[in-house]
Each structure stands twice: as C-alpha cells, then as structure tokens.
Amino acid sequence: QKEVEQNSGPLSVPEGAIASLNCTYSDRGSQSFFWYRQYSGKSPELIMFIYSNGDKEDGRFTAQLNKASQYVSLLIRDSQPSDSATYLCAVNKGNDMRFGAGTRLTVKP
C-alpha cells in the first residue's frame, strides 16, 4: 500500500463545474496536509495546506480533512480551463514529506 494514494485520473470536468480531488494516507501520525498544482513541464506550486479536521477555504479552493478516515480532498469551484494540471497531495509527519503520484485534471471549455 502506498503511503499517499491518489486516483491518477484523468479527471475531466466541464468549465464552471466543481472538480473534486481525493487523497488517502496510511500513517495516522501525519500532521499536515498539502495540495500542490503542477502544470506540465513545470514545478509544483502550493495551493493550500490544512492541519485540522474540517474545511479550509481559499477563493475557489476548499481543502477538506478527515483524520479519522485518513482522507483529504480538494474541491475546485467554478473550474476554469486554466485549472487543467496535475494535482499532488502531500502528507507531512515530522520532517518527512510524502507525495502522492498526482491526479491529472482536465477542464473542458
């Protein structure tokens, strides 16, 4: 079992729809959770992080964390073609950061 699992996709949504990206992790001691966006051929860039159970909103993005279920998700509202990218989930336990393989999202005009 991978430490951080994501559906590789591709996930395709129409412009204006809500995109839902999911991530599960295996280590219950994990402390902080991150979502990065990576455009093709580019480096990852942080979208947002979350430490506590519940929801955290930042503009069109909402991160949701459920530590009991070891599950973290990212919702993108009003999806735009410019959101088309690979989304990486990352989980940190102490000094050790583990990344998922990423979910490729395509937003169709």
Place this chain on the structure above:
Amino acid sequence: DADVTQTPRNRITKTGKRIMLECSQTKGHDRMYWYRQDPGLGLRLIYYSFDVKDINKGEISDGYSVSRQAQAKFSLSLESAIPNQTALYFCATSAIGLSQETQYFGPGTRLLVL
C-alpha cells in the same frame, strides 16, 4: 528573478559518469530538499538539510550524495550514474516557522542517463 534556481536545466550523461546538480536560493530559507519525480510515482525525497551542518537521508538516498556548501546552496551528486536515475529532479526550500513545511520548488533538472 527566480527564488530557487537549479543548474543545469537539462543534462544528458552516460552510465558510470559522475554528475552534479546544483541548487541556489535567495529566499533566505534554512531548509533545503532534493526530490526526484518519475511518471506514476510522484515526488520522492532523496536528501534534506535543515542547516549547513545538517544532512539527512530521505526515502531513496542510495546512489546519491549531497553537499550543503552554504545556507543558500545545496548540491546533489550522482557518483556513478545509472539509467534508472533518469528522472526529473527538483530542489525545494522551506522556512522555519508557522508555515515551515510549505515547500517552494525550483524549476527542475531533467536528467537522462544513457
């Protein structure tokens, strides 16, 4: 100017050659990291350093070594390159503090080992 730079951006080398990838940052961060990215495997941590005197192995350090020459510089060496080290390599930095774990990535070095 970019806050985290990597040189070279692309490199082709042959099996058995020694190569060095370099990373420099102007963000003033204490922590620096080296990752490799392979299709379907995501990012995997090779080495990390929390200050000039601190070097730690990551998930996949075998076949690699690092040097932290200064707070702003962190280099990755492949002593004897092999084809399965063909990958995209990223350097990253983070600061000590409330958001200490937020990592900022360089543009990447694409390495091909023939």
